Amino acid sequence: MDTMFKESVKMSWQNIIHNKMRSFLTILGVLIGVTAIIALISIVQGVTDNITGEVMKMGANKITVQIAGTPLKQGLTQTDINEIAQIENLKGVSPTVSGQTSIVYNGEVMEEVAVQGNNDVHFANSDELLETGRPITIVDVESKNRVCLIGQDVVKELFPAESPINKEIIINGVTHTIIGTLQKSSGFSASSPDQSVVVPYTTAMSLIGTGYVPALDIYVEDEALAPETTAEVESALLTAFNYNEDGFRIVNMQNILDTVEQMTGTMSMLLAGIAAISLVVGGIGIMNMMLVTVTERTTEIGLRKALGAKPGTIQLQFVLEALFLSLFGGILGLICGIFISFVGTMAIGVEFTLVGYSIPLALGFSAVIGLAFGYAPAKKASRLNPIDALRSV
Amino acid sequence: MNTILNMKDIVKTYRMGDEEQRVLNEINFNVEQGEFVTILGPSGSGKSTLMNIIGCLDVPTSGNYDLNGNDVAHMDEETLSEVRNREIGFIFQQFQLLPRLSALDNVELPLIYAGVSEKERKQRAKAMLEKVGLGTKLKNKPNQLSGGQQQRVAIARALITQPTILLADEPTGALDQKTGVQIMELFQELHAEGKTIVMITHDEKIARHGSRIVKILDGTLTEYRQEDEQHG
Known part of the structure; x- marks a missing residue:
């Protein structure tokens, strides 16, 4: 099984490399999605830190009471x-x-x-x-x-x-x-x-x-x-x-802080949600390319099956190909995202912070996208009848 | 003699809409170890279907098929893959080499699915290509080889797992006369070494390279008799 896995990785990789331009265009969707997520999270975090810092300076241990009387x-x-x-x-x-x-x-x-x-x-x-x-x-x-x-x-x-x-x-x-x-x-x-x-x-x-x-x-x-x-x-x-409740107003800094954090939190979730849509679009792009690939390589799949490849082995090869495409897009997106948020935070004048969870989030997301959208084409490939596949020459 | 292929009452039917079409009609067919059998038949005779069943690419509708102790007629797809890998060496009319892989990598393919280590694969593939006379073309891609050379690579690939049967489907169909004869000579060498070969063809001249000929017509298999030759 180890040999098989290694060979599947190698074969998937060769196929991606062979179609460089097409592979690049395919991963563009995931790349842009991940870039957007990373950039948005980092920039929003930078702004939040900035606001929080200012509020904290006013004192979180201070309760301000304003009397209207x-x-x-x-x-x-x-x-x-x-x-x-x-x-x-x-x-x-x-x-x-x-x-x-x-x-x-x-x-x-x-x-x-x-x-x-x-x-x-x-x-x-x-x-x-x-x-x-x-x-x-x-x-x-x-x-x-x-x-x-x-x-x-x-x-x-x-x-x-x-x-x-x-x-x-x-x-x-x-x-x-x-x-x-x-x-x-x-x-x-x-x-x-x-x-x-x-x-x-x-x-x-x-x-x-x-x-x-x-x-x-x-x-x-x-x-x-x-x-x-x-x-x-x-x-x-x-x-x-x-x-008389209207006689005074109590302003607690912690309350302000909570409100600020809640607001920026909602904002990041909203923006990340929009970015996630582009990730899904990227996933559909990958699925599209994988379906084309499977059709193109019908004969190859048939031959491999005739030579003893099991359905699972064929499936693994194509799922890995989708996974690599997506992860590759994710990694490139991560780099672009960090770059953009660095430039972006500098432009707004807030401190650049790389949010720790954004890296596993981006890579995890693109891996899930690759697996989810690669599964159906891979399943299709694994189900091809070797006879029909070989006859299609 | 050791019977390594035994088919009994093999029937294959396909549904064409409401009609049921019987493509193979109670085929009984045996192959002994070391035989070079050719199956002769025109297109539409059912020979491709028979080849698919012999090659474990398809299972019969009814009947029994024993290949080297494997009850092939009743296997699932997973097990069929293993049997194909272990027992059958395919040789196709169109060679079916992967265009992106070198000759050496193409020959290695069946060994990958057999789970053989990379080092051993390379050694065995190299030895096999030398055996078919392509020791200097290891790194060539299929499009850098002539048709005859490509078919030799395909033969090397079929031999690499030391299968029970070499199963060739019109192996000279895509080659010119002279190259076709050379490939047949290679088949006869392999036969002389004791390899069991089943070859399917529509060409009687090619069929005569075999040690035994069976004819298939309208899904029925008959032994080839001397008078057929005279009338043909």
């Missing part, structure tokens, strides 16, 4: 915040109060500067915030200290030639001492922190003249328990807003 209560009170801070598995709660005003230093006015109130937790959970100086401390928050950190645009505009640390600026008519500067923002953010000043949130509340906090960033200790923690936060918020 009710007519009677426009935000969270300090008591509500203290209540939420009691929830288990929390690293900390960072209230955010924001407004817009003008600031003055040394008689120079800067308009439309965002004033953001934060606390120590905000700084503790992001090492990409502080450029120089010190962050806001819990003491600053509790004593409503008039201190602030300024963004890079503010530094450029008001302190072009000197260090801003310990200088005093006037925010909304109140004098604040600069304790630090903020890092230049990476750009991927809705509000630019460059054109802003950060003060303790208690200070910001007095500046803006509000008793309510409109937003919270809640940092989770154990990311795995984030869903449970989110549920507890929700129940606390429901209590705070008298069970």
Whole structure:
């Protein structure tokens, strides 16, 4: 049987080589199908990784709460915040109060500067915030200290030639001492922190003249328990807003991430499905060529049978021929696919990643196509009657 | 004498629409070891059908056929393949060589299906081609050989498995007179070596190279008698 298999492989191969042009045209269908699958999977994966990376940068361990409030209560009170801070598995709660005003230093006015109130937790959970100086401390928050950190645009505009640390600026008519500067923002953010000043949130509340906090960033200790923690936060918020569900909105980064992955996953499946259609078309091409081959070689098949080839041996030879054609197309498609996805990801500007499972997927798919579409012609060949076959000369 | 081919009451019928056509009519036919039998008959006499059954390419509708101890009449396709490979050496009118293979590779073919190792195949095929006088043409493709040379390659291929019977169907039909005679001389050499040969032909002159002639006409087999020759 070993001899037979080896010879079948050799014979199949010789037949493919003998009809080079025809073989190449035949495998083109599978080649294009596999190219499409590999390229689509890689490019979609690259884009997904890119989006996921950006979302992860915003923090998967962060639960953001946005307060719309009710007519009677426009935000969270300090008591509500203290209540939420009691929830288990929390690293900390960072209230955010924001407004817009003008600031003055040394008689120079800067308009439309965002004033953001934060606390120590905000700084503790992001090492990409502080450029120089010190962050806001819990003491600053509790004593409503008039201190602030300024963004890079503010530094450029008001302190072009000197260090801003310990200088005093006037925010909304109140004098604040600069304790630090903020890092230049990476750009991927809705509000630019460059054109802003950060003060303790208690200070910001007095500046803006509000008793309510409109937003919270809640940092989770154990990311795995984030869903449970989110549920507890929700129940606390429901209590705070008298069970009015429209009073607030909870944004969990993990949820966003899941949505993104689900979306791109669906997209890859859809694209791969379209590519799979071209694989099937390629398979039909192979089947067509195999049927032609069987007809062409009727006499040869008859002779081989007369000389002692069993139906199974003939079938094996033709199935192998279809399998080789298809696999060859698959391998060429794999190479083309990798090349195209490399160029494609470079063009879009995302990182090129070769998805591990795409190689066995492509080769497995083309092998299955070859076997499935080679089976019928091979069966036909094996059933040829040697007498009729020999007579057809 | 050792009977290696024994056919008893072989009947072959084909259905042609509603009609049943009896192509072979209770054929009784024996071949002894070492005989060179020719089956003489015009086209349409049933000789091709008889050859197919002798060659195990087809099975009879009824009757018994024993070939070297194999009950051929009742075998499935798989086993028939094995019997063909082991017991029969085919020689065809149109040579039936595979055009893409060299002479050596063509001769090797039956040994591949017999499961013989590559090294042994090459040795035996080379020896057999030398025996039929083509020792210098091993690498030639069929289209680089003359008709007579091609038929010699085919004969070498038929001999390679050392079959019980050499079965030749009009072996000189595609050759000119002179080459045909040379092929017949080769047949007679093989016969002299003790090979058993069954040859089918419509040509009485060619048939006379055999040691015994049987005639087939309308599906019935008869021994060839001297008066047939005189009247013919």
